[in-house]
Amino acid sequence: MKITDAQVEYVAQLARLELSPEEKARLRDQLNSILEYMEKLNELNTDEVEPTSHVLPITNVMKEDRVEPSLSREASLANAPNHEDGHIRVPKIIE
Amino acid sequence: MAHVDLSKKSASELRRAIQARELRAVEVAEAALQCIAERNGQLNAFISVCRQPALEAAAAVDAKVARGEELGILEGVPVAVKDNICTAGHPTTCASRILANFVPPYDSTVVRRLRQAGMVIVGKTNMDEFAMGSSSETSYFGAVHNPWALERITGGSSGGSAAAVAAGCVPLALGSDTGGSIRQPAGMCGVVGLKPTYGRVSRFGLVAFASSLDQIGPLGHHVEDVAALLQIISGHDPHDSTAADLPVEDYTRNLGRGVERLRLGVPKEYFIEGMDADIRAATEAVIQFYVEQGCRRVELSLPHTDYAIAAYYIVASSEASSNLARYDGVRYGYRTQGAGDLYSLYARTRAEGFGSEVKRRIMLGTFALSSGYYDAYYRKAQKVRTLIRQDFERAFAQVDAIICPVSPIPAFPIGEKFDDPLQMYLCDVFTLPASMGGVPGMSIPVGRTRHGLPIGVQLLAPHFKERTLLDLAAFYQRHFPEAFDLVK
Numbered sequence: 001m002k003i004t005d006a007q008v009e010y011v012a013q014l015a016r017l018e019l020s021p022e023e024k025a026r027l028r029d030q031l032n033s034i035l036e037y038m039e040k041l042n043e044l045n046t047d048e049v050e051p052t053s054h055v056l057p058i059t060n061v062m063k064e065d066r067v068e069p070s071l072s073r074e075a076s077l078a079n080a081p082n083h084e085d086g087h088i089r090v091p092k093i094i095e
Numbered sequence: 096m097a098h099v100d101l102s103k104k105s106a107s108e109l110r111r112a113i114q115a116r117e118l119r120a121v122e123v124a125e126a127a128l129q130c131i132a133e134r135n136g137q138l139n140a141f142i143s144v145c146r147q148p149a150l151e152a153a154a155a156v157d158a159k160v161a162r163g164e165e166l167g168i169l170e171g172v173p174v175a176v177k178d179n180i181c182t183a184g185h186p187t188t189c190a191s192r193i194l195a196n197f198v199p200p201y202d203s204t205v206v207r208r209l210r211q212a213g214m215v216i217v218g219k220t221n222m223d224e225f226a227m228g229s230s231s232e233t234s235y236f237g238a239v240h241n242p243w244a245l246e247r248i249t250g251g252s253s254g255g256s257a258a259a260v261a262a263g264c265v266p267l268a269l270g271s272d273t274g275g276s277i278r279q280p281a282g283m284c285g286v287v288g289l290k291p292t293y294g295r296v297s298r299f300g301l302v303a304f305a306s307s308l309d310q311i312g313p314l315g316h317h318v319e320d321v322a323a324l325l326q327i328i329s330g331h332d333p334h335d336s337t338a339a340d341l342p343v344e345d346y347t348r349n350l351g352r353g354v355e356r357l358r359l360g361v362p363k364e365y366f367i368e369g370m371d372a373d374i375r376a377a378t379e380a381v382i383q384f385y386v387e388q389g390c391r392r393v394e395l396s397l398p399h400t401d402y403a404i405a406a407y408y409i410v411a412s413s414e415a416s417s418n419l420a421r422y423d424g425v426r427y428g429y430r431t432q433g434a435g436d437l438y439s440l441y442a443r444t445r446a447e448g449f450g451s452e453v454k455r456r457i458m459l460g461t462f463a464l465s466s467g468y469y470d471a472y473y474r475k476a477q478k479v480r481t482l483i484r485q486d487f488e489r490a491f492a493q494v495d496a497i498i499c500p501v502s503p504i505p506a507f508p509i510g511e512k513f514d515d516p517l518q519m520y521l522c523d524v525f526t527l528p529a530s531m532g533g534v535p536g537m538s539i540p541v542g543r544t545r546h547g548l549p550i551g552v553q554l555l556a557p558h559f560k561e562r563t564l565l566d567l568a569a570f571y572q573r574h575f576p577e578a579f580d581l582v583k
Contacts, residue, residue: 003462015461016418016423017454018442021207027458034459038405041475044482051477052484054307054337055533056294056558061336075200079427090425091436 003031099126102263102581106172106320109266113160113171120156120171120215124149127173127217130264138240140249140258141176143186144218149173151217151237159213168323168347170213175259175268176204178219179226180311181300182206189302190234191224193422193429193448202279203300205311205337212327216394217265220255220421224450225419226276226304229522230253230512233452238509241284241404242582243286243549247506250280257284261549263581267315267324270303273308274407275501275526278538281314282501282551285540287321287568287583288314292558293533294339296325303418305411306337308530318539318569322346325561344562348370355389360494364400365525370503373544377498381541381552381571385498388570393494397486402479403527404520409476410531415453416460422448450480455516480531487532487555498565500525505548529555537564539571540578 008028012019019027073086082089098375099122104112112118126144135141156171176182179189181199188194202210209216223233231239231254239254241247249258253270257280260268270277272290279286280535289312296311303309313324326346332338334487366375386392424430424441424444431447449457463472490497502525512519529536535558538551556563572579 002352007462011458011462011465013442013464015421015457016438016445017443017449017457018439018446019454023451023454027455028141030455030516031459031462034408034520037517038409038472040405041402041479044399044402044479046475046478046482049478049481051474052480053477056337056339058294058337058339061340063333067198071200071353073486079197081424081428081430088425091434093437 001035003028003035097301099123100263101126101130101173101266104266105317106169106266106315109172109325110166110169113156113553116160119146120153121150123171124153124173124215124217127265129264130220134262137245138242138258138262139237140221140255140262141175141218141237141238142188142190142221142255145216146183148185149215149217152210152213152375154304156213156215166467167212169267169327171215171260173215173217173265174209175218175220175256175265176206176216177253177256177268177583179222179271179302180206180269181302182216182219185219187219187302189225190222190236191449192235192246192400195235195429197428198299201300204297204332206300207367220253220259220268222255223252224453225415226252226273226301227415227452227456229275229279229519231255231280232509232513233450235450240509241506243285243547244506246508247548248283248509250502250506252276252282254280257281257286257288260284260286260314260316261581266317267313267320269311270314271309271311272530273305273411274530275523277312277314278501278526278536278551278553279523281538281551283506283549285549286314286316287318287540287579288312288538289325289561289564290319290529290533290536291325291329291561294337295535295559295561296328297335297338299332299334305414305480306418307414308411316579318565318572319350321349322350322565322569341559346562351566351573353565354570356497357563357567358391358393358494359385360395360490360497362391362395362397362400362490362497362499364397365499367503370500371505371544374500374503374550376503377542377550378552382498384466384574395490395494395497397490399479399486400528403483403531404524406476406479406483407523407527407531408459408520409472410480412456412460413461413463413473416457419453419457426450445537452516483528483531484533486528487534491557495556496567499553499555501551501553503527505550525553534558535561535564536566539568541575541580
């Protein structure tokens with residue numbers, strides 16, 4: 001398959017990436033050459049194969065439900081680019 | 096003050112000398128900081144240096160010695176930490192603009208364990224941005240240079256850690272390996288690197304790239320030191336549910352014994368057309384050595400090796416696109432200026448904060464997970480991952496370890512493959528399968544090409560059999576110490 005300009009546009013929007021026209025064109029070409037290589041996987045019949053999401057046979061790791069020390073509000077906000085009165089500031093969301 | 100040449104001493108020798116009061120831990124830390132100050136202009140191996148905390152940690156070790164207390168196995172030893180591993184109160188940038196000012200409010204579990212063990216963290220090492228790369232060129236802070244040939248790459252993504260060890264500035268460093276990011280730079284820089292079994296070491300506080308593959312591990316000059324560092328960082332962690340709740344073996348006692356009876360698998364798919372002739376010959380010579388010592392050579396096939404690159408880049412990019420969604424300019428990290436609405440705040444922050452390789456993988460991963468393509472790409476890749484995992488299961492029913500090259504080519508010139516992502520991905524052909532199978536892998540230096548570039552050989556073992564890798568490697572180092580010599 002070939003990725004079109006419209007698909008690059010759509011995927012960039014899903015990924016929340018603002019791309020310049022040059023970046024879009026370059027990514028379209030690079031993704032196409034990478035995806036062409038990925039076609040290789042279709043040489044394999046995997047109809048009867050279960051997918052592996054994780055190599056270790058670990059499921060439902062439980063731990064005791066108990067309150068432990070956590071970060072202070074000050075420490076949590078220390079890296080925020082813009083905050084005020086204990087809240088993080090962002091552009092207006094509701095019109 | 097006595098000058099300490101760190102390239103001449105193993106970590107265990109340093110620890111012994113500190114315990115015996117022949118050296119002070121502060122002198123050793125100063126020597127590491129001095130080496131970084133002298134070499135980093137050329138190498139660009141470190142993004143930041145932890146001078147004051149290092150000297151304080153070292154002084155605490157000296158005080159302990161003065162009180163007559165017994166030191167731990169690596170107490171007082173300087174160590175470098177890859178800059179995607181969180182250090183409380185000290186910047187952790189992931190070599191990305193988007194985290195350039197990020198100061199973690201907490202320590203990763205591995206860093207907490209280093210501190211508890213009395214190790215002295217001297218600096219944070221450079222890497223490919225978000226560990227995405229095989230050359231340590233994609234860093235926002237510029238490429239890392241190989242101490243063996245400054246115009247060449249170190250390999251990646253843990254290139255800074257490998258270069259720091261190869262330059263003799265630290266005897267040990269931590270890296271992370273998602274598709275070969277410890278083993279490949281270790282090989283290209285002529286040092287020892289170990290990727291533990293997925294789940295052996297806690298990932299808590301490791302900035303996530305591909306969560307089903309990421310694993311922290313040690314790099315070093317001496318196998319016994321790498322074993323000791325693995326001992327310190329391994330084990331269960333309530334903060335990481337994927338950190339296996341299994342006992343940690345003793346990695347250090349009687350290291351290098353009992354190798355003579357091992358069955359070594361040689362997979363034919365790892366000796367391919369187009370690979371460097373010197374790398375092929377060096378790998379064959381190492382196999383021959385083990386056979387002469389009594390190991391049994393078993394010819395193997397890992398038939399799905401050739402599909403690992405395609406499957407890996409789909410799985411890893413998909414997981415990355417999800418993990419990196421958190422960088423939105425809201426709670427921490429870089430934020431664009433003057434965005435009028437929330438969507439532009441996100442989209443512009445990410446456009447300005449991420450470099451080109453990271454954007455490419457986010458795009459690839461987002462595409463592979465998007466509606467209509469999920470089954471054809473992501474699910475298909477996960478199924479192929481099963482086939483790769485089964486290749487290893489079948490192989491390890493017959494052999495105790497697998498021996499093969501780390502990389503088909505030695506360190507290439509900086510810039511050579513930078514604009515051709517697919518050519519760059521193809522360099523990972525020998526490291527990706529083990530990552531997909533979650534098996535432990537180790538790179539050891541075994542010689543140099545006719546052009547003087549380091550060659551690494553890769554050893555692979557079944558899940559949680561790191562001890563087998565360390566025994567084989569220690570045995571080799573005992574017989575060929577000169578192969579581990581650092582750059583002069």
